[in-house]
Amino acid sequence: MPELPEVETIARELQDSSLIGASISHARFFWPKTLATGSEETFNQTVATQKLKSVSRRGKYIFLQLTTYALLIHLRMTGKLAIIPANTPIDPHERVRLYFSSQEALQFIDTRKFGRWYLHAKPEEQLGTLGIEPLSDEFTVSTLKNLLKKSSTRIKPFLLNQTKIAGIGNIYADEALWEAKIHPETPANKIAESKIKPLHKAIRNVLSQGIENMGTRLGSGRANYYSVRRKAANQDKLKVFRRDGLACPRCCTTIVREVIAQRSTHFCPVCQQLNA
DNA sequence: CGTCGAGCCTGAAGGC
DNA sequence: TGCCTTCAGGCTCGAC
Secondary structure, eight states: OOOHHHHHHHHHHHHTSTTTTOBEEEEEESSGGGBOSSOHHHHHHHHTTOBEEEEEEETTEEEEEESSOEEEEEOTTTEEEEEEETTSOOOTTEEEEEEETTSEEEEEEETTSOOEEEEESSTHHHHTTOOBOTTSTTOOHHHHHHHHHTOOSBHHHHHHOTTTBSSOOHHHHHHHHHHTTOOTTSBGGGSOHHHHHHHHHHHHHHHHHHHHTTOOOOSOSTTTOSGGGGGOOGGGGOSSTTOTTSBOTTTOOBOEEEEETTEEEEEOTTTSOTTO
């Protein structure tokens, strides 16, 4: 589900919530592997002394700053968070519930069980491998140019590589490449000089538009009927992602789907030429 | 360094 | 209706 815009939207919702300033009581892990650091017992010993100070985002991680620790949550494919009354019945797909002394709780629902929670005294050790934040002031055209020239990998997997640029996932990678008119299999260091500035702009455009629209919601049904996700509106703005067989909004050519680096990739074969 | 396949998991959707 | 296959917004590991 979540890429940078979705994670940012969720982090903002939590930051504006009644949980900020609240004391943590304890957690229950219904799927133990969700907790990637230590045991439930040590987790609970630690958080019992902590308050939630603030919530932000780094890459695709939700960063919960506690009094002296940090709780990092990665939603992976199907992770969802919601603030609920502490006595709400446990959902069949609920993997964690973090209880607060305010009688509220943070509920983590994750059908596929890929999501992970990390409790760290020094979260930078976990986050240190992440690349640059694409919406930060530090991410300039020349930063991007330097990253690209060091890599011969194809641009699609390059954009998905979190150690280079943090936060881009499959949706926004395809959308950015369409906007910049770049074929997804172009080697990063072979992208024409004239295309680097458009790519930089496209990455920032698609991500900030995603945030403005409170994220992209795909599919239908209960999987998305949750928390802030139901307000997501970016799915109606997508130009190529999961639009194979439909017309390119720019030139009307049929959009194609190909598997590149084991990820489904959507692009316009006319607008996005390999040698352009 | 780069690519590839498998693995982690479950459920929805499509073909027959 | 039921069975089987394919697919999924992410990431890691080991082999080559």
